[in-house]
Amino acid sequence: MHDTPTLRTVVREQINIVARSLTLEARVVAVVLAIVSLVIGVEIANGRAGPWFDSGEWSIVGVVALVYPFAVWRRDRRFGPAFLWTLPVNRTHLVYARVFAGWVWLMAALAGFIAWKFALSLLSGLANPRILSPDAPLGVTALYLIGSAVLLALRHPLRWFLGAAGILIMLGLLERGLAAGPYAFQVFFEAPQLLAVAGRSTTAWRQLPLFAQSTIPTLLMLIVGGIALWAAALRHGENRRR
């Protein structure tokens, strides 16, 4: 009897294949960042760099995290007799391995983005540029899990779109409705307590963010995302219902 592959092999191969499948997207992002860097470089040269670092790009990062699973899975048929499901791997494990592989590259991209921002902030000589909330990776992860769950749970593209749009609208309403409260969506990404110290070679936390302001809702979102993913993965399991 032939053996099945180890989980480590499965994860490694998923990381590799996701990297290969995202080549086009990575190139597009690199080009966009290069153009933006150029524009910012001109701004820095003219001494007008400030607004770039106080803008709400973390909301965009959140949206990207939510729709990024579409890129991770776009080369595969998730439902029906697809190549992926012919592999000798537990189907649920394969789903988790693919989601994990996507997350690994998402975190790598996030780290790259932070490094890019930090480098530009150093170049700009800003005194207090906002770089990142410590909960941002968790918030990004939570949104990625929710996006993955939507993608894996829904069979038809139109429904995926409506589902994703619904979540975005809901989050938008939530943000607007709770903007003044401690649980605003914004706090996932814009905790003001974290600052990079510009003009030095190191980054420092001025203080830890308030736990109640940021971590609890982020953790709640993570839990929701995890549960949603678990429920969505059930649709693809070996014992899936017809």
Add this chain to the structure above:
Amino acid sequence: MSHQAEWDSTGVLAVATHALSLNYGNEVALNNVDLRIPEGAIYVLAGTNGAGKSSVMKSLLNLERPHAGTAQVFGLDTVARGPEVRAQIGYIPEWHAHEYGWLSCGQLLQHVAPFYPAWDHPYAATLIKAFDLSLTRRVDSLSKGEARRLQFVLALAHRPPLLLLDEPTDGLDPLARSRTLAILAEHLADTPTTVVMSTHHIGEIESLADHLGVLRAGKLVAQLSRDALRSTVHRYVLDVSEGWSIPPLLRCVDIKRSRTGRELAATFIGQQDDVRARLTGAGATVRDVTAVTLEHAALALLTDGGSR
């Protein structure tokens, strides 16, 4: 089925299904299918388009979840032990286009190989050479025939104990078809393998196949070993009187009468002695009885109105 009990008693079945049923919406794809495929058999699954041949294979891989019934591969339940079952299987699907068409052939093989710990790299290289594949070409740039050859490499390189080949020679030109079947025959000679193959070109695998299953509208209407086929399906040439008609209860297809109406050739399904006795009893003279080819037998069983 008369020969089913014989296989069951051996206890060595590569594939066994029990009342396997599968629906696509309101359409019945498989209806209480009881496959018995002995280990080492080369089993041809015959049937018209939509008869359920591909559905059987997808069920064995747990790509399609049956509504009812169970399926086992080497004694492993295809749902409960899906990954282990798939590790034993080399699969050539009915579709040619690979979802990972954006990879090169080499990259695809590199990606798939680690999933099969039994992957035989030197053998894979031999197959690539034998099938004349270029590793640098993108999968989606391959012709239908080239894509099929790549699928053969993917299916054979880990020397699986069970091959599921769904119209494997579809899309291949006659030369490539013959070459592919020769490579398959070599593979079977080197590697102990059970093969389940669906094809519309049964004549091509006449020399390889040793079992036949016939599916009609999702039902398995016949399942016989080659030997059983030889003893149950024959072509008879009869001398008959004008206006003679075939006795009832005899299962008969492909009837051809001479112009005078005094000579009749037909394929009868049933034990030769029994058929001969009935025909003689009905006033016909049996002039000749010949064994039929596998393809002819499959056609006879497909067109036969009788049930199991």
